[in-house]
Amino acid sequence: MGDIRRLHNERVIYGKESGLRPMDAEQLRENGHKMVDFIADYYKSIENFPVLSQVEPGYLRELLPDSAPNQPESLQQVFDDLQAKILPGVTHWQSPNFFAYYPSNSSTAGFLGEMLSAGLNIVGFSWITSPAATELEMIVLDWLAKLLNLPDDFLSAGNGGGVIQGTASEAVLVVLLAARDRVLRTVGKTALEKLVVYGSDQTHSALQKACQIGGIHPENCKLLKADSSTGYALSPDLLSEAVSHDITNGLIPFFLCANVGTTSSTAVDPLLELGKVTKSNGIWFHVDAAYAGSACVCPEYRHYIDGVEEADSFNMNAHKWFLTNFDCSVLWVKDRNALVQALSTNPVFLKNKASDANMVVDYKDWQVPLGRRFRSLKLWMVLRLYGVENLQRYIRNHIKLAKQFEELVAQDPRFEIVAPRKFALVCFRLLPPHRNEDFSNKLNHNLLDTVNSTGKVYISHTALSGKYTLRLAVGAPLTEERHVNAAWKVIQEKASVLLSEFGMNGVS
């Protein structure tokens, strides 16, 4: 009887007879410490997991009950399930052997910032709902704008300013809406179907999605061809021709999304020249530097965003390669009123003196959602706890490792580099024995699958001018030279096996 009671007490540590105490400080402390240890231990053993989860679709349904428990379970039971059931289904983005897509940086500073944000758990939609959340965001984004040497127009002191969005998709959406509504205020709402958006065909699918959401006619989302002749960059001449052509046909060009570091191959569009086209045609000029923006805090890479002074908006994801845990996508605009005019609502239940007097920024009007977390804390902590010089060194180290990998690939005549490396992404492929493109694509597809199913490394792929291309992006915070070398060894080994298999089978 005593045992049962003790067991009962342990199980219901969260629920006392007097009612649930879900925010008891000592329970939070005790269990918070346990969770810190769980996470630290995870990072100690992270290399033991297959990087890419090897589970089959539907694996978890069989392992978990059909419904929520009526009575509380213990934290130990949750930890046990995390180990046995959840972690096998995790693809380990923080593994030093994660080279797929683009990185999603975690860091101690970013993690501490996330903890603090979750701990305070404020909802900062208007200034008054936590002035520090709005003001720290403005200040820290000014800091970052200065680091990137963005023109003063993007700073909060004038008509511009920065805002943290969840993702680059949301960033491009909100500026597309701002641009859409700006032009519709001039030409009238019924002209929506005439509005035209431009980008290269290397532009992230987020642009197309933003167009879908914003009601842009699908045929008016024009993705202009960019190929190896321009290093997959958008040609200003091509843009200029398209714009003229569309104007002649009675359409209304209003938005360009240019890239600094495309998702496929880190191509960089020529901002300065594109800016001339947008300027003379009254087109909103957005720069998507989601990935490569981080590198531009290093003076030697800053030139990639030369011409940003012509842009209306600029976006980089601090959660990709700047040690700020997901999500933290930073957007700067020159004309914050354009955002506010497209996205503001002013319900009576949120009215307050500071907002009514126009003395403050209410970030709810710069984004799609109403509520928002205190995300500037983590970026602030990353900048302070690491300092600018360390952050620059961090970026440079990854670029150096990618360069070394590129050299390894170049030294193996069975492989080729498919697109020039600019940052820390290497695009490469296995050359087929008998230069047949279809076969080459199958071969590289097979190589990708074989490499990733080892669990030792995770890389991803893209298509460049129809070529199935492997992508290895250095950028996980734990990645060191040995991991890059080991990844190359796995790729070489699996390539040898594949080539010899196909050679033996005589397939070509």
Added chain:
Amino acid sequence: MGDIRRLHNERVIYGKESGLRPMDAEQLRENGHKMVDFIADYYKSIENFPVLSQVEPGYLRELLPDSAPNQPESLQQVFDDLQAKILPGVTHWQSPNFFAYYPSNSSTAGFLGEMLSAGLNIVGFSWITSPAATELEMIVLDWLAKLLNLPDDFLSAGNGGGVIQGTASEAVLVVLLAARDRVLRTVGKTALEKLVVYGSDQTHSALQKACQIGGIHPENCKLLKADSSTGYALSPDLLSEAVSHDITNGLIPFFLCANVGTTSSTAVDPLLELGKVTKSNGIWFHVDAAYAGSACVCPEYRHYIDGVEEADSFNMNAHKWFLTNFDCSVLWVKDRNALVQALSTNPVFLKNKASDANMVVDYKDWQVPLGRRFRSLKLWMVLRLYGVENLQRYIRNHIKLAKQFEELVAQDPRFEIVAPRKFALVCFRLLPPHRNEDFSNKLNHNLLDTVNSTGKVYISHTALSGKYTLRLAVGAPLTEERHVNAAWKVIQEKASVLLSEFGMNGVS
């Protein structure tokens, strides 16, 4: 020299000569423990802070440097600044004296889930990028759907399923887009300007914002009058008339947002009757139960969502009143393909076997952003660590406290209850001495300001039939009977002062 070196070592704990080690497990452990203690200590002292921050606009700019530091600073320096500079600018949503807007629940379980999600820091856009993230979300939302006794159509086993959005604004936006594109596939894209959306004028401004974003003609977002005669609920007759009228005029009704628990006054629209109107007119029927949905896990409150079987989509915010730290807005749909058709993109760089074979859910196609955090962890942990019965008890306790507050108000003849209380929100106001509405509004506005500037309590306001109305929402996790009683005492005291001042000044 030795001292300088030691100081240097302490300051650069994150940056060794050999390069930054931003994810060192032992640094994360050591500093994570410090942050847990900081947060636990914050909760121990939370009642010492003014609930509503009392800082002036721009206060923080003067306290922080103009640019990011070149060299790392110590965690202690950050903690010092948090105490001295940030916390004074925080409005303490977790204070037991926070009664404004609706609550934004934190809990130990929710906090642990946030920690874990930040620790793993995966980006779960497609199943393959972390199968556990997608599958746990499907399973846990099935659990919650069963708790709410939602019809089976909303479960993931059939054509429906649940998804975690950031906010109710995003939830209503994505279903509005799904509905928009569904109808446009039938009537043709050029009919966009004819599409009509309905809701009561009590509907959250998120609906209007979703219409703005989706390109719905502003005049076609029809907010039908709801007043005290229906308890601020939408009249099915009014809807039916409006729909018929619009059809007659060549417009195309396509979307209804009904409310279960409006933001202003917790009004509940009659779902069953509204569903008959939407069904016979092919209108997408969305139910916004952002706040009150949580209460419906208690059998005695479940009747408020009777009729949900007629709905196409249903939304509740687990981050409001269900102990799951912000953000966690849960959306269920009956036809997940409608979402996918409106929101999917399929770029080559994200293609993978599981997705191509249609064997899995890729949540990127159910939402606006591409990337997404592992948010189901926190909801899973809340359900497991507390258990259903404790969660029900938690809700009931807040409703009981609100009822007690309502009785206190009713006992004071200087006040009136403005709208019937259904859940844990009480809408009330101070009656003016000389029944003059304008004066009454000013008086209550003043009362709100005076009460909130004490820092002892934070309440908010709304307007109901033109009446400036005070809102006290019980729902913060630390709130006990004594806090509600103390809040009432502050309100009474300040009312007495105001009334006597005005009485003395002879204003009326």
